[in-house]
Amino acid sequence: MKEIQQKIERLLLKTQKPARYIGGELGSVVKDRDKVDVRFAFCFPDVYDVGMSHLGMKILYGLKNSRENWWCERAFMPEKDFEQQMRENGIPLYALESLDPVRDFDFIGFTLQYELSYTNVLEMLDLAGLPVFARDRKALTPLVVGGGPCVCNPEPVADFFDLFIIGEGEEVNIELLELFERMKPQNPTKEEFLREAAKIEGIYVPAFYDISYNDDGTVREIKPNVPEAPARVKKRVIKDFDSVYYPESFVVPFTSIVHDRAVVEVLRGCIRGCRFCQAGFIYRPFREKNIDTIAKQTRCLCEQTGYEQVSLSSLSTSDHPQIEKLLDTLADYTDSENINLSLPSLRIDNFSDELLEKIASVRKSGLTFAPEAGTQRLRDVINKNVTEDEIMNTCRMAFEAGYGTVKLYFMLGLPEERDEDVVGIAELAQKIVDLYFGIPKEQRASTIQVSLSTATFVPKPFTPFEFEPQALPEEIDRRQKLIMDAIHSKKIRFSYHEQKISKLEAVLARGDRRICDVIYTAWKKGCTLDSWDEHFRPELWDEAFEECGVSREFYANRRREYDEVMPWSHLDYLVSREFLIRENKKAHAAETTRNCREGCSGCGIKQSYGGTYCGKVNS
Amino acid sequence: MLTPKNQSLIIERWERRLTFAKEGRARYISHLDLMRTMQRAIKRARVPIWYTQGFNPHMYLMFPLALPLGTDSRTESMDISLTEDIPFDTLLKMLNSSMPEGLYFVKAALPVRKHTDIAAAEYEVEIAPDVPAAEALAKWQEFMAQEEINIEKRTKAKKGKKPGVKQVDIKPHIDVLCAEERENGLFFRMRLPAGVELNLNTGTVMDAFESFSGVNIVDNYTKRTKILCFDGEEFI
Numbered sequence: 118m119k120e121i122q123q124k125i126e127r128l129l130l131k132t133q134k135p136a137r138y139i140g141g142e143l144g145s146v147v148k149d150r151d152k153v154d155v156r157f158a159f160c161f162p163d164v165y166d167v168g169m170s171h172l173g174m175k176i177l178y179g180l181k182n183s184r185e186n187w188w189c190e191r192a193f194m195p196e197k198d199f200e201q202q203m204r205e206n207g208i209p210l211y212a213l214e215s216l217d218p219v220r221d222f223d224f225i226g227f228t229l230q231y232e233l234s235y236t237n238v239l240e241m242l243d244l245a246g247l248p249v250f251a252r253d254r255k256a257l258t259p260l261v262v263g264g265g266p267c268v269c270n271p272e273p274v275a276d277f278f279d280l281f282i283i284g285e286g287e288e289v290n291i292e293l294l295e296l297f298e299r300m301k302p303q304n305p306t307k308e309e310f311l312r313e314a315a316k317i318e319g320i321y322v323p324a325f326y327d328i329s330y331n332d333d334g335t336v337r338e339i340k341p342n343v344p345e346a347p348a349r350v351k352k353r354v355i356k357d358f359d360s361v362y363y364p365e366s367f368v369v370p371f372t373s374i375v376h377d378r379a380v381v382e383v384l385r386g387c388i389r390g391c392r393f394c395q396a397g398f399i400y401r402p403f404r405e406k407n408i409d410t411i412a413k414q415t416r417c418l419c420e421q422t423g424y425e426q427v428s429l430s431s432l433s434t435s436d437h438p439q440i441e442k443l444l445d446t447l448a449d450y451t452d453s454e455n456i457n458l459s460l461p462s463l464r465i466d467n468f469s470d471e472l473l474e475k476i477a478s479v480r481k482s483g484l485t486f487a488p489e490a491g492t493q494r495l496r497d498v499i500n501k502n503v504t505e506d507e508i509m510n511t512c513r514m515a516f517e518a519g520y521g522t523v524k525l526y527f528m529l530g531l532p533e534e535r536d537e538d539v540v541g542i543a544e545l546a547q548k549i550v551d552l553y554f555g556i557p558k559e560q561r562a563s564t565i566q567v568s569l570s571t572a573t574f575v576p577k578p579f580t581p582f583e584f585e586p587q588a589l590p591e592e593i594d595r596r597q598k599l600i601m602d603a604i605h606s607k608k609i610r611f612s613y614h615e616q617k618i619s620k621l622e623a624v625l626a627r628g629d630r631r632i633c634d635v636i637y638t639a640w641k642k643g644c645t646l647d648s649w650d651e652h653f654r655p656e657l658w659d660e661a662f663e664e665c666g667v668s669r670e671f672y673a674n675r676r677r678e679y680d681e682v683m684p685w686s687h688l689d690y691l692v693s694r695e696f697l698i699r700e701n702k703k704a705h706a707a708e709t710t711r712n713c714r715e716g717c718s719g720c721g722i723k724q725s726y727g728g729t730y731c732g733k734v735n736s
Numbered sequence: 737m738l739t740p741k742n743q744s745l746i747i748e749r750w751e752r753r754l755t756f757a758k759e760g761r762a763r764y765i766s767h768l769d770l771m772r773t774m775q776r777a778i779k780r781a782r783v784p785i786w787y788t789q790g791f792n793p794h795m796y797l798m799f800p801l802a803l804p805l806g807t808d809s810r811t812e813s814m815d816i817s818l819t820e821d822i823p824f825d826t827l828l829k830m831l832n833s834s835m836p837e838g839l840y841f842v843k844a845a846l847p848v849r850k851h852t853d854i855a856a857a858e859y860e861v862e863i864a865p866d867v868p869a870a871e872a873l874a875k876w877q878e879f880m881a882q883e884e885i886n887i888e889k890r891t892k893a894k895k896g897k898k899p900g901v902k903q904v905d906i907k908p909h910i911d912v913l914c915a916e917e918r919e920n921g922l923f924f925r926m927r928l929p930a931g932v933e934l935n936l937n938t939g940t941v942m943d944a945f946e947s948f949s950g951v952n953i954v955d956n957y958t959k960r961t962k963i964l965c966f967d968g969e970e971f972i
């Protein structure tokens with residue numbers, strides 16, 4: 118597409134960080150367009166800097182391109198300045214490898230990582246020159262598909278997509294593209310193809326389901342309207358996680374991005390079962406990779422990319438059954454190669470002296486903890502298995518090892534939260550400050566800074582809190598003030614998030630199909646890049662809800678009964694409804710549930726899915 | 737306790753000057769990003785590179801002259817230090833084994849001239865104006881016939897002075913070696929000052945031409961062809 122390239126190049130010198138818009142990075146895959154049978158545009162509905170940091174995209178990009186006759190390319194949301202330039206100059210959304218317009222591709226795939234990216238999906242489809250509603254795209258291609266954590270409730274965006282991929286993508290993507298490759302020569306209609314696709318486990322075609330509603334506005338029934346569509350779509354799980362495909366190389370960007378480093382996935386799922394955490398439930402069961410596999414993949418990626426930093430990715434890296442041996446093995450390699458080993462998501466409750474030393478040796482500047490709640494009782498409610506003693510012990514070790522900054526993350530508006538829990542946040546911070554001053558000067562870090570950060574709790578589908586109302590914004594404001602008033606030390610800093618964003622997230626997370634029109638209306642009014650403070654336009658969202666006659670409180674602030682049909686009831690994430698109800702009841706009684714390693718709690722996942730601890734009473 | 741790395745190692749250094757090309761899509765890599773890109777390329781190539789010493793060892797890389805964003809070149813310079821004496825052609829082959837599109841090395845040698853010797857660079861500029869080529873060329877001649885060509889230059893904040901703009905006459909610095917019509921456009925070869933003392937980019941000259949003449953430059957393809965020392969010799 119020489120013509121597009123020329124048009125793009127005319128704009129590049131007038132734009133911020135132009136290297137984001139022209140491709141050509143090391144590791145980007147360029148094929149001969151005449152020699153490929155399936156073309157897939159992997160779209161990340163946010164800007165390059167964010168999207169390029171995302172691991173799932175790297176995996177699926179490498180996976181699809183490993184087939185000689187398939188070509189997977191990348192596209193991102195342009196910044197507002199470049200987007201305007203593209204529109205003014207007639208440049209449609211293009212893929213970075215070929216610079217071809219994505220509307221000519223067979224598939225356009227979006228990964229939905231957070232609800233606030235939904236308007237970006239519409240913007241990108243529109244920029245591609247395509248109708249945003251699936252029903253208005255009559256031709257077979259491009260097929261617009263979605264995946265990622267948010268598709269556990271895809272209903273708020275159901276009208277824009279042709280199909281969703283539910284669960285882990287490594288196998289089902291291949292099956293879907295193989296089906297397409299097989300059927301394409303017969304020129305099927307879009308419906309013919311989608312009917313076949315619906316037979317693949319993990320594929321959800323929203324158009325094949327009818328939704329009816331009760332008088333009170335809740336969902337009455339979700340029913341398939343074609344024989345090919347299953348009554349419940351089951352998520353896909355990689356059973357043999359150790360041998361699942363992992364890329365040997367990444368696309369190495371020129372410009373700096375959010376996470377600019379090699380990343381190796383060490384485990385999937387989480388043993389913890391924190392009741393607010395969607396990832397902890399939708400990625401079950403816990404499966405880990407062998408140390409040898411991780412070491413091999415680390416070495417390979419570092420060699421192929423030339424990155425000076427590698428990080429281990431998982432929900433909770435320290436839960437790897439052999440974490441210390443793993444870190445030993447990796448540190449030997451990274452040290453000798455002048456590579457920085459970074460370890461996000463290390464939990465404090467199983468920090469050992471030895472581990473702490475390892476982390477110190479990789480030069481981290483501060484410690485980050487997420488107690489999430491200010492008191493033990495509330496931590497029991499949310500099943501966050503961290504005790505104050507553990508926090509104090511870790512902080513002591515940290516101060517003695519020379520760390521001076523501690524960041525603590527909390528949520529406000531949790532179920533069962535009382536004022537003493539809220540004040541407890543400030544008190545915990547004060548105890549940490551006191552602890553520091555209790556250590557003799559020569560044995561501690563030279564300065565101390567405790568940063569508190571609170572986010573408003575957003576109840577999410579497929580968690581024990583999916584039934585819970587979100588606290589009203591005024592109430593959250595009051596609780597923030599409670600914290601502020603309870604802070605008496607200059608060593609403590611407090612920051613919090615914008616209320617309007619959390620409330621919108623709550624609606625989008627648990628919405629049904631009637632939210633599609635609201636998203637469409639908000640986008641039409643100019644809402645895009647909603648997750649960026651400088652672009653978020655709450656007043657336009659207000660108007661959109663108003664015009665569509667949709668009540669936000671119905672979705673965000675209403676308690677749902679245990680027997681209510683949820684908008685996502687036809688999707689099966691393998692964790693049983695009974696388990697979620699059980700956990701919800703235990704939460705209200707402030708009872709904890711043991712983690713999977715201590716013993717299986719029977720969440721409903723079958724042993725055959727390959728979980729390390731599933732069905733085991735004690736390890 | 738943390739100990740600085742490489743402390744006990746006594747390392748001999750072999751200095752190398754690499755000439756590289758930056759063309760096509762790679763033109764849009766900014767100078768800052770180029771540093772990182774080259775470091776990663778060297779790591780991938782497993783070249784025995786010399787690291788600085790201390791708590792945070794990093795590779796030693798030095799670019800004697802930055803290339804303006806969007807300009808093509810096959811004559812860019814980068815200095816590195818090695819911990820092993822490896823033959824020039826082996827070094828080239830290693831480095832070129834894994835480079836992004838448009839970025840590649842054309843020569844490895846011993847450094848001869850000092851960085852501070854650099855005084856000028858030569859460029860080829862092809863432009864597509866929005867008026868007929870003959871008309872644009874006439875305008876160009878008018879442009880160059882001016883007594884002075886004043887541009888506004890932003891000045892940095894210094895002690896007691898606020899950042900501001902000042903007028904600078906760039907006319908004496910523009911050395912046009914060739915200006916002619918070519919394929920519905922204009923073609924120039926020009927020599928402009930470069931280096932630590934004074935830097936002038938073709939972009940600045942073309943912007944000045946646009947605002948003087950009212951001609952719009954629709955497409956612009958610029959290539960740096962030579963880096964020159966104060967004595968007129970090529971920088972090697």
Ligand code: SF4
Pocket residue numbers: 401402403713716717718719720721722723728730731732733
């Ligand atoms: S089946 Fe048991 S071990 Fe497996 S994820 Fe569920 S609770 Fe954990």
